[in-house]
Amino acid sequence: MMIHEKAKFFKALGDQTRLAIIGCLLKHDYCACDFAAITGKDQTTVSRHLKILCEAGILKYEKEGRYVIYSIMDDNMKDKLENCGIEKFDSCCPDNAADAKKEVVKEKYGKIALDVVQGCGCCGDLTKEEISTSIGYSSEDTQSFSAANMGLGCGNPTAIGEIKEGDIVLDLGSGGGFDSFIAARKVGKNGKVIGVDMTEDMIAKARKNAEKYEFDNVEFRQGDIESLPVETGSIDIIISNCVINLAPDKSKVFREAYRVLKNDGRMYVSDMVLLNDLTLEQRNDKDLICACIGGALLKDDYLGMIKDAGFQIRIMDQDKEIGENQYSGYPVMSLKLKAFKADAGLD
Ligand SMILES: C[S@@+](CC[C@H](N)C(=O)[O-])C[C@H]1O[C@@H](n2cnc3c(N)ncnc32)[C@H](O)[C@@H]1O
CATH class of the missing domain: 3.40.50.150 (Vaccinia Virus protein VP39)
Structure with a gap:
């Protein structure tokens, strides 16, 4: 990682909501629509955090019909995040958290x-x-x-x-x-x-x-x-x-x-x-x-x-x-x- 990429990476980790999102994704993939219910933040705030995490190269997403599914970029990134001490997190309601x-x-x-x-x-x-x-x-x-x-x-x-x-x-x-x-x-x-x-x-x-x-x-x-x-x-x-x-x-x-x-x-x-x-x-x-x-x-x-x-x-x-x-x-x-x-x- 270049120094400016490192700075972006660590800056992206410096927020409780973003750490929560990463913790969930270390466990398994989620739809963007689930994070509001999991984190207790509104959808606009969640979208802003997801954007920062994607721009830092930590997350990626794929469109599946009307759903946008987020995951950790790759296994390399998973190891890096775990080595930073980020714990995997299990939401009470893994599939479609709101429902x-x-x-x-x-x-x-x-x-x-x-x-x-x-x-x-x-x-x-x-x-x-x-x-x-x-x-x-x-x-x-x-x-x-x-x-x-x-x-x-x-x-x-x-x-x-x-x-x-x-x-x-x-x-x-x-x-x-x-x-x-x-x-x-x-x-x-x-x-x-x-x-x-x-x-x-x-x-x-x-x-x-x-x-x-x-x-x-x-x-x-x-x-x-x-x-x-x-x-x-x-x-x-x-x-x-x-x-x-x-x-x-x-x-x-x-x-x-x-x-x-x-x-x-x-x-x-x-x-x-x-x-x-x-x-x-x-x-x-x-x-x-x-x-x-x-x-x-x-x-x-x-x-x-x-x-x-x-x-x-x-x-x-x-x-x-x-x-x-x-x-x-x-x-x-x-x-x-x-x-x-x-x-x-x-x-
Ligand atoms: C804490 S109780 C309060 C009941 C009533 N307002 C009272 O003061 O006695 C919450 C009630 O809200 C209902 N409830 C919770 N979420 C709801 C939702 N999304 N739509 C409709 N009802 C809901 C529950 O079924 C429950 O009857």
């Missing part, structure tokens, strides 16, 4: 819906009522809908969401329907609430709860929040509670939210974000993913994605103690925000 992560989440939340396991794995010995009252629900809320409250939230978007009589509300990741029912009481018989969740058993549970609580203004649809089964421009208020961190492609979720909201619509989100970056191992740990930690993004990356989708943001609240109190000291916090279409002239 595989969704399957992990579906399986876990399916078990929670069926009461095979209690809670998402974050909150120790706290009861569902204790969790919910500690994050902003009233005892009246938890007592009114005890069958729907599974203690899975990280805030109360119905408390910050200005939901009025007659509104059409969309609940992203509606779980057992707790927030949907609180919203349904507010919108009354002239309004409607649509809950979307990808887990079949959660949807079944939410529908059963809707019957139990005799709501006929709530509909639960099985679907992915990255591709919403909802008409464009039809929603007044979106609420979402501790869900978007679980979606591998958060940019898609925010673009979809923008699509379905009316021009003067608003989105109220409560979600987990990171205070410090996680290791690649933590990002790919199935239990941490399901506990709303592994898939969480750094706060600024998360807010950047919402803005890129076309929203303006107001931060309503942030709870930094929740990491210590409920998430075993992981560097996470619960963020509550309001977002509205940037060009709608709202506040």
Whole structure:
């Protein structure tokens, strides 16, 4: 290697995300589309890192139909990288990382819906009522809908969401329907609430709860929040509670939210974000993913994605103690925000 090539090589290695990409590729080849889910970075950032690694002669790629498959340049380069101490890394979900992560989440939340396991794995010995009252629900809320409250939230978007009589509300990741029912009481018989969740058993549970609580203004649809089964421009208020961190492609979720909201619509989100970056191992740990930690993004990356989708943001609240109190000291916090279409002239 010439000296300038060496400089390029070592410069390319001087970044955590690029080292993570190389570690995965030392194990086997990956599609470019997998790295966002594996590294927790958006696709544009991933593309920039892949370009640097190719320009440094470390990676090569081949097009296979609509997929771009990346691999280490050759065996010589593999030896060189291993000699530099770069460890091979196994993602939890080697083939099609994004879809595989969704399957992990579906399986876990399916078990929670069926009461095979209690809670998402974050909150120790706290009861569902204790969790919910500690994050902003009233005892009246938890007592009114005890069958729907599974203690899975990280805030109360119905408390910050200005939901009025007659509104059409969309609940992203509606779980057992707790927030949907609180919203349904507010919108009354002239309004409607649509809950979307990808887990079949959660949807079944939410529908059963809707019957139990005799709501006929709530509909639960099985679907992915990255591709919403909802008409464009039809929603007044979106609420979402501790869900978007679980979606591998958060940019898609925010673009979809923008699509379905009316021009003067608003989105109220409560979600987990990171205070410090996680290791690649933590990002790919199935239990941490399901506990709303592994898939969480750094706060600024998360807010950047919402803005890129076309929203303006107001931060309503942030709870930094929740990491210590409920998430075993992981560097996470619960963020509550309001977002509205940037060009709608709202506040
Ligand atoms: C932590 S629970 C929160 C449930 C509810 N929002 C609450 O506060 O009780 C996350 C829910 O999001 C659903 N979910 C996760 N990823 C999803 C996705 N990509 N599309 C739709 N639902 C999803 C899960 O099935 C689960 O019911």
